[in-house]
Amino acid sequence: MLTGNLLDPLPPAARDEVLDTLLTRGAVRIERIVSTGQSSPAGFWYDQDETEFVVLLAGAARLRFEDGELAMTPGSYVTIPPHRRHRVEWTQADPPTVWLTVFFP
Numbered sequence: 001m002l003t004g005n006l007l008d009p010l011p012p013a014a015r016d017e018v019l020d021t022l023l024t025r026g027a028v029r030i031e032r033i034v035s036t037g038q039s040s041p042a043g044f045w046y047d048q049d050e051t052e053f054v055v056l057l058a059g060a061a062r063l064r065f066e067d068g069e070l071a072m073t074p075g076s077y078v079t080i081p082p083h084r085r086h087r088v089e090w091t092q093a094d095p096p097t098v099w100l101t102v103f104f105p
Contacts, residue, residue, distance in 0.1 A: 006032055006057055010096055013037075029103040035061065037093035045085040050103045052080040059097030062089040 002023060011018040013036040023030040027050070040046070045066075056072040063070045063078070064087050070078060080086055091097040 006100060007098060010034055010098065013093065013096070027105045031099075031101045031103075033099040033101060035059070035088070035091035035097040035099070037091055038088070039090055040087035045087050047083055047085050048080075048103075049082055050105055051082055053102040053104070054078050054080065055100045057098040057100055059092040059095055061091045061097050061099075063087070064089045 004022070011034055017036075017038045018034045020032045021029060022032055054072075055077040056074055058074055060074075061072045063072065066085050069089065070076075072078070
């Protein structure tokens with residue numbers, strides 16, 4: 001059994017996002033990511049082999065896809081298919097932006 005609280009405690013603000021892998025079972029991976037103003041580097045695009053299901057738990061963020069942007073607020077979610085290029089344009093620093101991501105084939 002795995003228990004915890006995704007919003008408590010949150011790590012202090014840092015230069016880089018804080019990624020915690022909560023669970024890995026076979027090809028499925030669940031992560032909590034805490035962002036405090038970070039964004040993708042200029043010109044960088046994620047291009048992943050797996051599907052990514054993303055839920056924004058706290059804060060706010062903006063994702064960019066090659067065909068547009070998606071503003072995210074608490075409760076927003078998106079499923080990103082494999083090789084759908086995307087990037088993080090902006091994350092709220094205070095309060096921190098907390099993501100829950102599930103990666104699967």
